[in-house]
Amino acid sequence: MVSCQTTISEAINQALHVEMAADDKVICIGEDIAGGAGVDGSEGIGGVFGVTMGLAQKFGRARVIDTPISETSFVGMAIGASMTGLKPVVEIMFCDFIGVCFDQILNQAAKVRFLSNGRINMPLVIRTTMGAGDGSGAMHSASLHGLLASVPGLTVACPSNAADAAGLLRAGLRSPDPMILLEHKGLYGKSSDAVDEWPVAVIGEGRFVSRGDDITIVAVGAMVRVAEAAAKKLALEGINVEIIDPRTINPLDLKIIISSVEKTGRLIVVDEGPNYIGFADGVISAVTQSCFDVLNAAPRSICPLSTPVPYAAMAEAAWLPSLDQIIEAANTMMSENYGK
Amino acid sequence: MFGKACFIRAFEGALARAYDAGEVPGLVHLCTGAEVAEVALADALDPAVDQVTGSHRSHGLVLAMGADPLAVAKEILGRIGGLSDGLAGTQHLIAPENGFLTSNGIVGAQVPLAAGAALTAKVKGAGGVGVAVFGDGAANQGAVLESMNLAVALELPVLFVMENNGFGQSTASTYASGSTSFTQRAASFGLVAMQADGFNHIESQQVFAQAVKKARKNTPVFVEISVPRLDGHYYGDDISYMPEAHMKDTYDDPLHVMRQFLEESGTSASVLESIMLKQQARAVQVVAEASSAIKTGPLEIKAWHQSLEAVRG
Ligand SMILES: Cc1ncc(C[n+]2csc(CCOP(=O)(O)OP(=O)(O)O)c2C)c(N)n1
């Protein structure tokens, strides 16, 4: 075990190196993932966020394939390749672009295993970025994990740290179901503990980020950090927060969430997806149906305003869930005592 | 035309300075190198009846169509008083009152929208055309290829303009598009397919005038125009992936070529110089004014949100 820090972007890069070295069937597909295609002697760019850096040099452009800007066909190609024995990792630069190739994901990737009655497996990871906060505007900033998680047949993962990102990617390549790995743009540069060899994660297993008896906060991706900051402040007021990061939102580790809510009686879901029929609504609905009787306060969702992501920096910041909103909600909920 | 192109060049330069000064919320894709081509296109159109849709790289187009430069600058800087009050931004410029329907953050998505504008024009019978401007990278999107076929099948008054700058982000178009020529490809859809040299303003003007004339008569047309991409994919892009021949200092610049041409055909150098300086001063002034405008903030997005809630009841 090495006790050093690695960024999410480096961790995913290392996991890709490990997988490609171990298995010839693992290939990478996407726009500019090698970069400089068609330019003699170009070193490339290794992806617009540098996540696939060095792969083309190491494994060659036959396995690290730059594509035309044709999401429908190259995502479909990855799905077809997975159906026929390869293990593709395909990148959609920003999750907003999933709109372009949604049929391939919604009707093809998600349904093949079911329609073949389990005869065709789909080891496939669709890597894409999510999240607002960098002034990219309404078509490069969405958080579509809730939408994707509502499609039966897709595994949807939203890692918040380096080990989970690498481990989930590796798990996706071993799973019979296609995985969509949503990498938060704002987290790429953030460091967390590095782990030797990046162990394969268990799909559908959440983790405790912090332990506490008063309020349960569920969050994924970048919102885990916002929840942690809020928990620190709340601790100063004597409110102890238990933060759960489910890591995958489909399948969702309801057990860990319910075990926590049974203890705290209070649930907040902080999420960057839409407020209405999104991930937060899904968690709150599941908890309410499973353990209504333990709730001491009405569960709260803290989500962005239900508009597309605004461009101007201060408007975007106001749009995102904030620390203050969490603290306010927590304080209100502590004064509610339905169950007692 | 020279003055307009100079203004756009200077506008992009001033934006680059604003970006350096931290005044721009995100990344900007500058249109430098395509100004002459875009002004030539706009000059062939009538903003009263025509509608243009563009890509992520549309600052020049929206200005060429005659949108208020101050409102454009404010939008790109995320300020109140921008085309969409700073909520939409550089990739989503919308000025239909000037014949610029929308630009787009999704590569290729603007193209079907132009077919829609063409359909409206056809149904209304006002003689307008829909114009889709997109890149060589976008040319490989399904939405673009489908639209080309649709336009021919439905006899839409639409003009497809493909700016070929040789690259989609870091990928060369020779790689992404195999060896087939874009005009041949368009012709095989049944489009009238033409080529223009974006370094030659007279040829560009002639080709666009001819193309628009045909499109107005419900004959869909495709024009491929070659332009350089002088400032990389986005401003600040590390363009070491590009070959020498495509680097800014080795590449011909259509604006310089035009200036030289005008000088050789009798306009005095000092007149040209003063036009350029005047436009530069104007652009710098516009971007400076936009920079000092009030930043779009919580109130604007909350107001928009509330208006939605009100509609939903
Ligand atoms: C559907 C979609 N895929 C990918 C991107 C990312 N992207 C933005 S611009 C661009 C290159 C576009 O190239 P081209 O069409 O030639 O236009 P240019 O930038 O050269 O003007 C890419 C890949 C996007 N915005 N939308």
Ligand SMILES: [Mg+2]
């Ligand atoms: Mg291009």
